[in-house]
Amino acid sequence: MAMSMSATKLPGGLQRAAAIGRDVPCRFCQVRGKAFCGFADSGDLSLLEGVRSYREYRAGDTIVRAGARIGFVGTLVAGTALVSARTQRGSRRIAGLLFPADGFGHPEGARAAPHAIEAATDVVMCSIPHRDLQAMAVSLPRVTGRLLAAAKKEREGAQRWSAGLDTLSVRARLAHLILTVARSQNPLAGIGAFPDLSPSQGFPDRIYLPLSRGAVADYLGVSREAAARQFDRLVADGLVALEQRRQLRILDPERLRQAALGREFRGDFGDQRLPAARAHRYAGCA
Amino acid sequence: MAMSMSATKLPGGLQRAAAIGRDVPCRFCQVRGKAFCGFADSGDLSLLEGVRSYREYRAGDTIVRAGARIGFVGTLVAGTALVSARTQRGSRRIAGLLFPADGFGHPEGARAAPHAIEAATDVVMCSIPHRDLQAMAVSLPRVTGRLLAAAKKEREGAQRWSAGLDTLSVRARLAHLILTVARSQNPLAGIGAFPDLSPSQGFPDRIYLPLSRGAVADYLGVSREAAARQFDRLVADGLVALEQRRQLRILDPERLRQAALGREFRGDFGDQRLPAARAHRYAGCA
DNA sequence: CGTAGAATTGATATATATCAAGCCTAGTGG
DNA sequence: CCACTAGGCTTGATATATATCAATTCTACG
Numbered sequence: 001m002a003m004s005m006s007a008t009k010l011p012g013g014l015q016r017a018a019a020i021g022r023d024v025p026c027r028f029c030q031v032r033g034k035a036f037c038g039f040a041d042s043g044d045l046s047l048l049e050g051v052r053s054y055r056e057y058r059a060g061d062t063i064v065r066a067g068a069r070i071g072f073v074g075t076l077v078a079g080t081a082l083v084s085a086r087t088q089r090g091s092r093r094i095a096g097l098l099f100p101a102d103g104f105g106h107p108e109g110a111r112a113a114p115h116a117i118e119a120a121t122d123v124v125m126c127s128i129p130h131r132d133l134q135a136m137a138v139s140l141p142r143v144t145g146r147l148l149a150a151a152k153k154e155r156e157g158a159q160r161w162s163a164g165l166d167t168l169s170v171r172a173r174l175a176h177l178i179l180t181v182a183r184s185q186n187p188l189a190g191i192g193a194f195p196d197l198s199p200s201q202g203f204p205d206r207i208y209l210p211l212s213r214g215a216v217a218d219y220l221g222v223s224r225e226a227a228a229r230q231f232d233r234l235v236a237d238g239l240v241a242l243e244q245r246r247q248l249r250i251l252d253p254e255r256l257r258q259a260a261l262g263r264e265f266r267g268d269f270g271d272q273r274l275p276a277a278r279a280h281r282y283a284g285c286a
Numbered sequence: 287m288a289m290s291m292s293a294t295k296l297p298g299g300l301q302r303a304a305a306i307g308r309d310v311p312c313r314f315c316q317v318r319g320k321a322f323c324g325f326a327d328s329g330d331l332s333l334l335e336g337v338r339s340y341r342e343y344r345a346g347d348t349i350v351r352a353g354a355r356i357g358f359v360g361t362l363v364a365g366t367a368l369v370s371a372r373t374q375r376g377s378r379r380i381a382g383l384l385f386p387a388d389g390f391g392h393p394e395g396a397r398a399a400p401h402a403i404e405a406a407t408d409v410v411m412c413s414i415p416h417r418d419l420q421a422m423a424v425s426l427p428r429v430t431g432r433l434l435a436a437a438k439k440e441r442e443g444a445q446r447w448s449a450g451l452d453t454l455s456v457r458a459r460l461a462h463l464i465l466t467v468a469r470s471q472n473p474l475a476g477i478g479a480f481p482d483l484s485p486s487q488g489f490p491d492r493i494y495l496p497l498s499r500g501a502v503a504d505y506l507g508v509s510r511e512a513a514a515r516q517f518d519r520l521v522a523d524g525l526v527a528l529e530q531r532r533q534l535r536i537l538d539p540e541r542l543r544q545a546a547l548g549r550e551f552r553g554d555f556g557d558q559r560l561p562a563a564r565a566h567r568y569a570g571c572a
Numbered sequence: 573c574g575t576a577g578a579a580t581t582g583a584t585a586t587a588t589a590t591c592a593a594g595c596c597t598a599g600t601g602g
Numbered sequence: 603c604c605a606c607t608a609g610g611c612t613t614g615a616t617a618t619a620t621a622t623c624a625a626t627t628c629t630a631c632g
Contacts, residue, residue, distance in 0.1 A: 085448065161381070213610070223590075232612085499579060512619085531578090
């Protein structure tokens with residue numbers, strides 16, 4: 001499980017992660033104030049400090065296997081993880097994304113999760129055993145409340161359904177994903193009331209996409225090729241620029257937001273056609 | 287709100303419903319034993335009897351408006367209701383179906399539901415105010431536990447997402463819907479351990495589809511035309527027969543189940559092609 | 573009957589799956 | 603340091619499911 005992470009080789013977000021050692025006290029934690037432990041009082045915090053442990057994973061590693069009963073609650077400190085499931089026909093569905101400060105697992109106790117957690121990038125995770133969580137008697141309600149809220153993202157798929165994202169075009173869903181990632185990389189996120197999407201709100205214009213194209217495709221529920229082509233179109237239409245494969249720049253936040261709503265209209269030069277339609281499925285029949 | 291329901295004119299399930307008057311005691315209730323109140327002890331049951339009231343709705347009526355805070359928990363006694371939401375672009379999404387014995391609303395208290403409940407057919411609903419529910423001190427935990435379970439269907443959309451239904455072909459989703467409806471009309475449902483889909487388990491071969499074509503389309507997330515055409519194909523392929531618009535007969539449960547899984551293969555005469563693909567979207571741009 | 577809304581059918585457009593190369597990049601071994 | 607390689611990614615060509623538009627049929631109801 002131990003591995004040597006050389007900070008220079010790791011992508012974007014992880015360079016910071018590598019700086020976080022096992023010895024960093026909680027009060028200097030990268031995600032302190034954002035994660036569920038942000039409301040722990042000083043007594044509980046020192047308790048936590050004794051029982052939490054960091055674990056590191058490489059991109060592609062499985063952090064929690066589907067159906068496994070885990071004896072801890074996890075919090076991402078650095079990197080991005082995928083909440084994934086497998087179709088009967090073998091394809092992967094990605095129900096949600098976990099960004100730093102996001103948690104997973106149930107504070108109540110070990111409950112078999114229906115989906116797996118996998119590392120999309122190299123990941124540093126903070127793990128706290130259930131039994132030790134019980135010891136935090138005083139602020140437990142407050143803390144577990146936050147924890148439950150943090151772990152909600154584990155069920156993000158449900159939100160995507162109820163938001164009707166599944167009936168939007170792939171273009172719209174990709175735009176939505178990009179905005180989601182951008183929001184997660186907003187340095188002010190979680191501090192102000194609502195991290196908005198305007199640059200004035202600290203919305204970053206250059207973002208690191210912590211997903212492989214394959215992961216993007218599985219998140220959007222489309223083929224890899226379709227995902228790639230939609231990137232092309234967003235670039236061709238001038239909404240974003242690709243500086244590296246996973247490094248992109250948001251050129252036109254407003255139009256990107258419209259795209260994410262499926263509400264684009266022909267611009268002044270508009271010869272790109274309206275995305276007129278639909279979604280997808282998957283073969284992968286064994 | 288009061289309306290005269292003449293039993294002869296109402297479709298299938300409702301003929302029974304009309305026989306249920308306001309005066310029928312709980313112990314003779316159609317859904318007694320299936321609904322959340324099935325575990326109430328005799329004391330609580332007589333309490334319930336004093337506070338519950340039936341309400342009747344016509345097909346198309348809105349039972350609960352989206353975003354409304356309701357002061358009761360509802361249980362369907364007869365008919366079928368839709369858990370629906372509206373897209374920003376104006377189209378209707380149906381997140382779930384409520385069949386007799388299914389409940390909605392939160393026992394905790396009035397919480398604004400994000401979606402509306404509408405009557406797909408004529409509906410008889412049993413309503414119990416929150417405050418009266420509180421009075422059921424003794425078996426409250428048991429009852430509210432069941433209630434929460436019953437109300438889960440309100441969030442069915444989430445399950446559909448996590449089951450990966452959204453990436454299946456329309457044919458598969460329609461087959462799934464038909465099986466769901468059939469299961470709901472299984473007279474043994476909720477009595478045996480797992481109501482299976484085999485005729486030997488009381489699985490009905492003739493079912494009443496309690497949804498208009500438009501509702502089917504909105505449930506599947508496709509256009510009305512597409513929904514109609516998929517009905518055609520299921521009939522042409524001999525999986526089901528349409529006796530009336532909403533009255534169908536399941537001819538080949540096994541293949542229907544395969545279809546619902548998107549696992550069909552060419553049969554011996556097979557010239558129907560495999561459903562090779564995808565989902566949909568929606569225009570409806572105002 | 574005649575009308576209105578629902579449902580179907582037909583024709584066409586198009587987004588995306590799928591198959592098949594080709595390319596780019598990081599890692600590997602000489 | 604450089605070819606080699608493998609996997610991820612992109613591009614191209616084609617097939618097809620479904621949206622969309624338009625017209626017709628069905629059904630319920632006056």
